[in-house]
Amino acid sequence: MTQGPDAPRGAAPAARPPRPSLLASPWPRLALVAAAFAAWYFVFPSALSLGITLMLLAGWATAWDLLGGWTGQASLGHAAFVGLGAYTVGVTAANFDLAPWWAALLAMAAAALLALLWGRLTFGLRGAYFVLSTIAIAEILRLVAINERRLTGGAVGLFIFDLQEPFGLDLFSRHVEFWFSLGYLLLVLVVVALVTRGRLGYQMRAVREDEASAQAAGINPVAVKSWAFVLSAALTALGGCLYGVFLSALQPQPLFELHLSVRIALVAIIGGRGTLFGPLVGAALITLAAELFRTTFAQANLLIYGLLIVLVVLFMPRGIMGELERRVVRRRYAKSARG
Amino acid sequence: MPRALEAEGVTVRFGGLVAVNGVSLALDEGAILGLIGPNGAGKSTLFNALTGYVKARGQVSFYGRRVDRLQPYARTRLGMGRTFQIERPFEGLTVLENVLIPAFLRAAGPAEAERVAYAALEQVGLADRALQPSSDLNLARRRRLELAKALAVQPKVLFLDELMAGLNPPALKEMIGFVRSLADSGLAIIMVEHIMEAVTELCEEVIVLAFGEKIAHGTPQVVMNDERVVEAYLGGADE
Numbered sequence: 001m002t003q004g005p006d007a008p009r010g011a012a013p014a015a016r017p018p019r020p021s022l023l024a025s026p027w028p029r030l031a032l033v034a035a036a037f038a039a040w041y042f043v044f045p046s047a048l049s050l051g052i053t054l055m056l057l058a059g060w061a062t063a064w065d066l067l068g069g070w071t072g073q074a075s076l077g078h079a080a081f082v083g084l085g086a087y088t089v090g091v092t093a094a095n096f097d098l099a100p101w102w103a104a105l106l107a108m109a110a111a112a113l114l115a116l117l118w119g120r121l122t123f124g125l126r127g128a129y130f131v132l133s134t135i136a137i138a139e140i141l142r143l144v145a146i147n148e149r150r151l152t153g154g155a156v157g158l159f160i161f162d163l164q165e166p167f168g169l170d171l172f173s174r175h176v177e178f179w180f181s182l183g184y185l186l187l188v189l190v191v192v193a194l195v196t197r198g199r200l201g202y203q204m205r206a207v208r209e210d211e212a213s214a215q216a217a218g219i220n221p222v223a224v225k226s227w228a229f230v231l232s233a234a235l236t237a238l239g240g241c242l243y244g245v246f247l248s249a250l251q252p253q254p255l256f257e258l259h260l261s262v263r264i265a266l267v268a269i270i271g272g273r274g275t276l277f278g279p280l281v282g283a284a285l286i287t288l289a290a291e292l293f294r295t296t297f298a299q300a301n302l303l304i305y306g307l308l309i310v311l312v313v314l315f316m317p318r319g320i321m322g323e324l325e326r327r328v329v330r331r332r333y334a335k336s337a338r339g
Numbered sequence: 340m341p342r343a344l345e346a347e348g349v350t351v352r353f354g355g356l357v358a359v360n361g362v363s364l365a366l367d368e369g370a371i372l373g374l375i376g377p378n379g380a381g382k383s384t385l386f387n388a389l390t391g392y393v394k395a396r397g398q399v400s401f402y403g404r405r406v407d408r409l410q411p412y413a414r415t416r417l418g419m420g421r422t423f424q425i426e427r428p429f430e431g432l433t434v435l436e437n438v439l440i441p442a443f444l445r446a447a448g449p450a451e452a453e454r455v456a457y458a459a460l461e462q463v464g465l466a467d468r469a470l471q472p473s474s475d476l477n478l479a480r481r482r483r484l485e486l487a488k489a490l491a492v493q494p495k496v497l498f499l500d501e502l503m504a505g506l507n508p509p510a511l512k513e514m515i516g517f518v519r520s521l522a523d524s525g526l527a528i529i530m531v532e533h534i535m536e537a538v539t540e541l542c543e544e545v546i547v548l549a550f551g552e553k554i555a556h557g558t559p560q561v562v563m564n565d566e567r568v569v570e571a572y573l574g575g576a577d578e
Contacts, residue, residue, distance in 0.1 A: 199443045199448075202436065205440070209432065213428075213429060215391075215392075215411035216390075216412075216441070217441035217443075274431075329470070333471045
């Protein structure tokens, strides 16, 4: 029995039944994710590359979701931050022999700065206009990468073939990359879990739902969007650093392309925007489905891939985890109302 | 002692239209000021000007401090809470989450915010629906949620924009009693209201707007018998 409007008031607080709390713990499920990918390493030792691309995509999409899902400002420019991370490692290693971990910090700082500046310029834009403006971020970086030949190798690209080794680990080994990618994915999930359970996370939801109402709650929408963008960009860039090492051959064309930006956004949308595990679920579904269809259906794989997206969007507009979560919320309320 | 809220010569223009024209008002702690007038008189626009949602000329002071250049969120942080005429719950969130968001403004952390949020929900009698999706609430409860959200920022001045509209008689009575108790606890309240029962029962002072101008000011009884007010509502004899 919960406290109702008709229940006697003024009862001692200690006598009250425990109130249902929002702050359910995400940590057990996080441990499960860690265990599942650790198992992958031992069960599918021949599919490490697939695991790496899956975890990186999941990490980017989870980071994208901070801005696109939790804060409601969809971006179609996140390839910019992936490319920025990859190129920072490549350029600094080739030209300055900088250690990759310093390059990673540099890439995150650069991505954060870029997001901050871009946000200042464009957060005044509403709805689709903001989305369109984000496409330009990756486009601008792509042009820079093509034209700054001395640093980036231009359209031909850049090879990463020599990196300083942390603790004697060979970063070009798929085994090492697998564990680094898992570490990256878990880091992003932990950051997003912590952020979304705290003040900033609720401010982000408020801005997504209604900016006027958010202001009436004392929230500065531009500041909140800027924080979300900065965090999202920096985390994406970190994954970009790993991707650069994984690819070892960097070219402006696939790295800064709209296709990659769309993929990141799509994966998060299908899995469920504004849910902790939605982007991961979306990334797993899309990556594994693409792999499966590519091997079994050959030419028809793109068609089936497209159909899958249409089906999810039609029948689960909130995404897979979004619909599930909605159901859980309703069930929890029904339970609390029954007492 | 500065007044809780003081406005002077507030003017709002939309292109060539003067929606609010040089309106002044003042409000003390514990007082309830009513803002009435026919549809389109500029009541909600005046509200939006005072809380910062539309650009306005003129001065607005909150406890002696000029706020008329501040963004809405900055005014909220100082202690100006408001409800919206068309309730604006955070649709995708539960009732508790809706109130948790404003509660975070003055809380040290999530646990304290949750306590503040529950206190506000209990005040308006929605605590037992804390986990319900806010989009499932009916009109009367959405109004109460709107009020809980405004209370959760722990305001000193409360702006209520047609909070009573559409409530059935028992709900109306309950809401009137509740607003009264808020004023008794020291809140300064300014309300736009069409329900005259609420206005006469709650407000010591009433300002009447018509075509953006203040045409009368006084106790509800005096104002309701004012010739210009009757004319504004019913239309004048031919001129």
